[in-house]
Amino acid sequence: MCLAIPAKIVSIDNQRATVEVGGLTREASVVLLPDAGLGDYVLMHAGFAISLVDEDEALETIRLFEQLAGGSFLGEGPSETGLDGLSPGGTGLDGLSPAE
Amino acid sequence: MPLSFLDDFRRGDHVRALMNRLEKSAAALERPVRIMEVCGTHTMAISRHGIRQALPPNLKLISGPGCPVCVTANSDIDTFIEMALLPGVIATTFGDMLRVPGTRMGLAEARGRGARVQIVYSTLDALRLARENPESKIIFFGIGFETTAPTIAAAIAEASSSGLDNFLVLSAHKTVPRALTALCSTPELAVDAFLCPGHVTAMIGPHAYDAVVADYGLPCVIAGFEPADILQSLIMLCGQLAVGRAEVALQYTRGVRPDGNPTAMALLHQVFSPCDAEWRGLGVIPGSGLAIRDEFAAHDAARHFQVDAGYSHEPRGCLCGAILTGLKTPGECGLFGKACTPDHPVGPCMVSSEGTCAAYYLYETNDVL
Numbered sequence: 001m002c003l004a005i006p007a008k009i010v011s012i013d014n015q016r017a018t019v020e021v022g023g024l025t026r027e028a029s030v031v032l033l034p035d036a037g038l039g040d041y042v043l044m045h046a047g048f049a050i051s052l053v054d055e056d057e058a059l060e061t062i063r064l065f066e067q068l069a070g071g072s073f074l075g076e077g078p079s080e081t082g083l084d085g086l087s088p089g090g091t092g093l094d095g096l097s098p099a100e
Numbered sequence: 101m102p103l104s105f106l107d108d109f110r111r112g113d114h115v116r117a118l119m120n121r122l123e124k125s126a127a128a129l130e131r132p133v134r135i136m137e138v139c140g141t142h143t144m145a146i147s148r149h150g151i152r153q154a155l156p157p158n159l160k161l162i163s164g165p166g167c168p169v170c171v172t173a174n175s176d177i178d179t180f181i182e183m184a185l186l187p188g189v190i191a192t193t194f195g196d197m198l199r200v201p202g203t204r205m206g207l208a209e210a211r212g213r214g215a216r217v218q219i220v221y222s223t224l225d226a227l228r229l230a231r232e233n234p235e236s237k238i239i240f241f242g243i244g245f246e247t248t249a250p251t252i253a254a255a256i257a258e259a260s261s262s263g264l265d266n267f268l269v270l271s272a273h274k275t276v277p278r279a280l281t282a283l284c285s286t287p288e289l290a291v292d293a294f295l296c297p298g299h300v301t302a303m304i305g306p307h308a309y310d311a312v313v314a315d316y317g318l319p320c321v322i323a324g325f326e327p328a329d330i331l332q333s334l335i336m337l338c339g340q341l342a343v344g345r346a347e348v349a350l351q352y353t354r355g356v357r358p359d360g361n362p363t364a365m366a367l368l369h370q371v372f373s374p375c376d377a378e379w380r381g382l383g384v385i386p387g388s389g390l391a392i393r394d395e396f397a398a399h400d401a402a403r404h405f406q407v408d409a410g411y412s413h414e415p416r417g418c419l420c421g422a423i424l425t426g427l428k429t430p431g432e433c434g435l436f437g438k439a440c441t442p443d444h445p446v447g448p449c450m451v452s453s454e455g456t457c458a459a460y461y462l463y464e465t466n467d468v469l
Contacts, residue, residue: 046194048254050299065111065328070114
């Protein structure tokens with residue numbers, strides 16, 4: 001029930017928006033996400049936009065996966081977790097050399 | 101950014117590389133560890149993608165109390181059913197609740213006895229029903245955690261400001277961090293770390309778990325819902341466990357801001373105040389529920405309808421309570437897959453699309469039967 005799916009805001013008028021997901025559109029409320037704007041990707045839950053999907057963060061995570069899969073991870077990737085900067089192990093993917 | 105970027109979180113080469121990395125991380129652990137996936141959406145994803153079976157043998161994933169329908173106590177379900185049976189009432193609820201058996205009947209059976217029960221996708225639908233049916237009382241069954249509660253708060257606030265007095269809510273909402281600290285106090289549980297819910301945390305923010313870390317020393321990683329998200333989160337948890345540290349860390353960086361969603365939480369606190377709440381399996385947890393504040397009393401179904409649902413109890417033989425707290429697995433329940441199946445559910449964990457029993461039945465039956 002805490003399922004939330006990414007959707008794109010294709011029109012917005014005050015607190016009401018129309019979002020598109022998988023080619024379908026439906027009405028959504030942006031009352032919980034007043035910063036959302038036209039063209040933004042948002043997480044939709046029970047008819048409400050609850051969070052912006054951060055494109056840069058998504059691409060950064062994917063880049064880590066690609067480096068790991070490609071064996072090119074040099075252990076110098078960002079250790080930022082978005083939470084006060086650091087956590088032990090950071091992304092958990094640091095320190096892996098191609099030789100491993 | 102096309103939404104196809106999600107495919108990158110499911111790609112075979114990514115998942116294989118992460119699994120290899122996880123095996124190395126797990127090999128660094130001094131002893132076997134038990135990690136609880138708190139969220140029902142995680143349980144379903146882990147089951148569907150076969151992650152539980154693919155893990156290194158010293159890593160065990162335990163399913164927790166993160167299915168909102170499942171943790172709703174029968175006393176609340178029975179109360180809502182009594183309300184649904186009242187004349188002039190249209191009972192509205194999210195779909196999963198329809199088939200959950202109460203003590204004497206479920207909502208589906210109540211509908212067979214003449215109750216008007218309407219499934220809604222959103223409180224927006226319930227508000228629309230209230231506008232279209234001014235002669236009826238529309239009661240919405242407010243279940244769910246902090247992901248959902250702000251959407252119900254938004255509906256109550258809108259009903260209040262627009263004078264929609266026939267929209268009422270029976271609030272049985274629950275808050276996640278309180279449940280985690282209650283679980284931490286359960287000595288027999290023996291959990292070493294938590295895989296924390298991504299979308300609850302999108303609302304409450306990562307620091308909501310600081311008490312779990314500070315008071316109990318258990319690592320918390322907030323995870324996304326794709327296979328690569330879950331594996332990376334497990335690697336992050338292993339990294340903390342291997343060095344004996346406990347912190348709140350965020351894997352689901354694309355969906356969760358460091359301060360959560362302050363607008364949603366402000367609305368939640370404007371409409372609701374903390375109260376004691378009964379959880380199936382966990383009993384009463386102080387301060388873990390959300391009561392409708394006095395300013396919005398006109399929309400509080402519990403105050404408006406004084407119903408007596410009688411004595412509530414769990415179905416005989418049903419282990420949902422122990423399964424929700426991670427003390428038992430579905431395979432240990434004598435009813436699982438026999439008397440209790442998705443077609444004929446005995447307990448809520450077999451009904452809900454996020455229920456542990458439903459997830460195991462659909463995807464892991466070979467391992468538990």
